Amino acid sequence: MDTETLDIRQVGPTFAAELRGLDTANGLSARDAAALVGALDRFGVVVLPKQSLTPPQQIALCESLGPLENSDDGSPSFKELRRNLQFKDPRLSEISNLAQGEGILDKEDVRRLFLVANQLWHSDSTFRPIRARYTSLTAVKVPASGGDTEFADAASAYDALSADDKADIEGLVGIHSPTHVMDVMGATGPDGGGFVSTLTPQRRPIVEVHAGSGRKVLNVPSHCSHIEGMSIPEGRALLTYLREQATLPAFRYRHKWSPGDFVIWDNRSTLHRACRFQERKEARQLVRSVVQDVH
């Protein structure tokens, strides 16, 4: 992307931008990749409208930013989430309520049950040994209403905390696991899809310094079950409070999808969640790929 032809416009209150003029057809040149990384460092969420990327184009674009996560790793349950895809590649998964891209999934389909947890605020793969740096989604089918993705700016939320809160949480470590959030949703039981994972819980600081911006951010996704060295109830109460602070309306951007949109976000500085829609009546299909947080 030639910075002269770069068109970037902030769309959220404190973060999130729409970017036009990027050549996305064949992966990104080193200069374009650096420009996109710069936009992600500054805005956390970047929307590229009307791209209609094919799965190989989405993979190539994301690989310009770093190695991609294998979506199957750590749980046979994750593998379910690309059963539909015609382009079978573990660097992709699917957020979809469709069976083979057509009819609506059965009520009991495990893919429905596992995706419900996306409605809780989270950042991706904090429960893996290598977390997600960026997640990208391409919209294939979108409902007429609802089904937005909502984002929260965890850096501005940190800045807005009181000095006492900042002092209280400095140095704390949270414990992250996928099983925790699936337990909360009841998705580990036999009538919840029987989610299983082989991943061991990960320790991560509650306050992190973002490598690209140097800003402090709150790392309090719903996958964080408790805080090291605190009783479980005390840690959960603090996590609930911090997650509320991180997702106050003043720090939110809500993306209303149009088919072909490509949205990419930085999981190190933002939280996100899926919004409800009429999923028994309307189709919603997004193709997902994730860039790992490696240096």
Ligand SMILES: O=C(O)CCC(=O)C(=O)O
């Ligand atoms: O479906 C959505 O809007 C959000 C998807 C999501 O939470 C994810 O990809 O991690």
